[in-house]
Amino acid sequence: MNRIYLSVLTILLSIHTHAQPITLGKTDTVYSKTLGEPRRIHIYLPSGYGDTWFYPRRYPVLYLLDGDTHFASVCSMIQLLSEARGPLDFPELIIVAIPNTDRVRDLTPTRPTRQPRMDSAALSRTGGGEKFLSFISNELMPHIDSIYRTAPYKIFMGHSLGGLTVVNAFLHHTALFNAYIATDPSMTWDDQKLLRQAKDILQENKFSGRSLFLAIANNTPPGLDTIAIRSDSNNEFARHMSSIFSLRNTLAAAYPQPPYPFKPFSGQPPIPENLPPAGPAPFRFSWKYYPECDHGSLPLPAEYDALRFTFNYYSLPFPFPEFFQPTWTQDSLLTTHFKVISRYMGYKVLPPETLVNNMGYNLMGSRQFDRAAYYFQLNIENYPNSFNVYDSMGDLLAAEQQKDSAIKCYQKALTLREEPGTRQKMEKLSR
Known part of the structure; x- marks a missing residue:
């Protein structure tokens, strides 16, 4: 094939010259025997996925909860990070977004006897989180792996009750994903049961090769600050924030000195000789408090920061x-x-x-x-x-x-x- 020599800029951006239709993704359906219902999923594929000139590549997969709500924004972030900035800054990803059918059923790991703002009928539907994770592990993942060119690296992202599900998977199903992203997780669920379990589980030293990003929104009630909320056990929003900070403290105590100063925008890759001589990389944990964001406005900035943190070893400022x-x-x-x-x-x-x-x-x-x-x-x-x-x-x-x-x-x-x-x-x- 005769070629015109490419410019430096073209190399950096790795631009595909083939015309591409402007589409965000597609919708598929998987019938779940575990849940006893069909489940819609939204799929985003990198723009170069269908390239036929070069050898077919495999891609890491991001599994996204609350799929209808967050699919468009996360797809745009991934596209911007991985394609607009070039192949040496951020990896291209497949995104699998899971819309809800019964959110409170699937995204709660246990069934409490009481929960603020929930009546007995609503409580009776809760606690299906383990079945939902079984659906993801035993049905959805094999389905995706059988159809798409996936790599053995998986990310789990969720907000609120979705964040609670992410933390539950991180603690109890650690090997299921490589990277976990929890934004403002509902750690007060079931009288903070998962938070109490975390203190013992985090001592098990089973998190090598995994990463966790924890985002905390500013939900302080009027007249309180992030210090005062810890002593206010009566206010629901104060308990919500306090429980997430407690999770942050437990994680920081269990893993006080990460191997590198991982910052979401460091732009500097780790030094190869500083890596362990063998075996998986160490556990990486980072968190961020967003004083300008409440619970509802947090996902957009937090998901971007979390993605940058998750792959902050990837970027190479190539000269x-x-x-x-x-x-x-x-x-x-x-x-x-x-x-x-x-x-x-x-x-x-x-x-x-x-x-x-x-x-x-x-x-x-x-x-x-x-x-x-x-x-x-x-x-x-x-x-x-x-x-x-x-x-x-x-x-x-x-x-x-x-x-x-x-x-x-x-x-x-x-x-x-x-x-x-x-x-x-x-x-x-x-x-």
Whole structure:
């Protein structure tokens, strides 16, 4: 395939040139035997999901509670973070949003004997949280994994009672997700039963490789502040805030010194040699209080901060201007950084084929053939079943007048996919 050498900006943004329809996602239905009902789900796929030129990629999955309410805003955040800023800042994600059918049933882990503002009829419907998590684990996740190209990294996000469900999963089903995001969770539920359980569970040291972001809204009643609410046991809003701060304190006491100063907007990746020599990455916990947001307005800013925190090891401020200079000697920077990413995500994460391919072509365009060969070879090692990686190496060898080797690369590409442009290049060299 004849190519026009790409600009640095194009590499950074990894823009797809194919026309894409403007759609937010699609709706599917899964029948749950566990819950005894059909469940709608909303699915968001990255814009490059349907790309047919490069080898098909797999994507981490974000499972989102209160799906009807939060789907549009979270999709927009993910799209902005992962596509507008480029492939070295934030990973592309699949989003699976779960709308409610009976919210108070599914998002409460226990059935209390009494609960403020709930009558006996409403209380009788509560406590289905464990069945709901069973639906997610045993029915929804296998369904998503069977249809979509998912990676073994899962995020769980919820607000209010959804946040309570996230905390319950974090404490009692820790291995179900890799990252947990709870915004203003309803920790007063059932006389703070989950909060009381947390104090013992957090001592079990079972959270390696997991992360938790806790967001707290400003629900202080008139005349009280975040100190005074701790002594006001009569006000419902004061108890709500106090219980979340108590969870924060319990977490901070159990894990007082995280391995890095994880801040949502640090922009600096961890140093590889500071990682543990083997095994999963350490547990990461961060929290934030939002004095300008009440319970209802919290999700938008908190979800954005939480996503940045969850993947704050991902961003690589790559020095592209220096990279294209012939004096550049740090071509291993990309692979080293993705080793860091792999440790935190718990599986081997590879540099995107598109990005590495564009780097190789730009170096080839400036006649830095040896360095271009390094990146094309990196793609061959990482994506041996992609026809493109052999087609690209063939282009480099042809530019270097190594016709026989170029023909072999084109032949290898054609065994993986019959592409007219590749065949034309091979036949031209053969003549």
